[in-house]
Amino acid sequence: MSEHLKVFGQWSVEGIEILDEGLKKYISLTPSVVPHSSGRHEHRRFAKSQVNIIERLANMLMRPGKNGGKKTKALSAVKNALAIIHLKTGRNPVEVFVRAVENAAPLEDVTRLSYGGIVYFKAVDISPQRRVDLALRNIAQAAMENSFKTRKTIDECLADEILLAAEKDSKSFAVKKKIELERVALASR
Numbered sequence: 001m002s003e004h005l006k007v008f009g010q011w012s013v014e015g016i017e018i019l020d021e022g023l024k025k026y027i028s029l030t031p032s033v034v035p036h037s038s039g040r041h042e043h044r045r046f047a048k049s050q051v052n053i054i055e056r057l058a059n060m061l062m063r064p065g066k067n068g069g070k071k072t073k074a075l076s077a078v079k080n081a082l083a084i085i086h087l088k089t090g091r092n093p094v095e096v097f098v099r100a101v102e103n104a105a106p107l108e109d110v111t112r113l114s115y116g117g118i119v120y121f122k123a124v125d126i127s128p129q130r131r132v133d134l135a136l137r138n139i140a141q142a143a144m145e146n147s148f149k150t151r152k153t154i155d156e157c158l159a160d161e162i163l164l165a166a167e168k169d170s171k172s173f174a175v176k177k178k179i180e181l182e183r184v185a186l187a188s189r
Contacts, residue, residue, distance in 0.1 A: 103174075
């Protein structure tokens with residue numbers, strides 16, 4: 001039964017390989033027609049790693065503001081963005097999105113340490129779960145900021161951001177944030 005399920009009834013998740021070994025367990029590609037789990041994962045520890053990555057992107061688009069709590073609107077924006085990606089590239093848009101998440105996930109961050117009233121920053125590795133969360137948040141934030149007070153819809157901005165991040169283009173907001181975070185971590189080693 002699961003081999004016939006496709007994301008939004010259009011794109012198969014079969015054969016999509018996650019290249020980043022650290023993120024394999026945290027990017028879920030479980031097939032579902034409509035990626036909507038109704039929050040069944042919420043009260044279990046680390047259960048969000050089993051939620052479909054497409055649904056997690058839609059959840060990130062529902063941040064406070066214009067789309068706060070409007071899951072149907074967020075899902076339709078993601079569906080339209082995937083269709084735009086498919087039209088532009090001719091490739092499976094779910095695979096392009098997985099590459100974008102892999103390329104936008106930072107490896108290092110900084111943490112504050114204070115000894116005797118003196119505060120300094122120390123570089124630390126980021127857990128795989130947080131890497132995926134940061135990548136999704138930055139991709140969604142870029143789409144929302146780029147569509148604000150412009151003629152472009154959030155669907156077009158989301159598709160553009162995913163395509164740029166998948167190519168590891170420095171014009172991508174998410175890739176820019178990753179590079180900046182890793183540069184600050186490198187300076188505070």
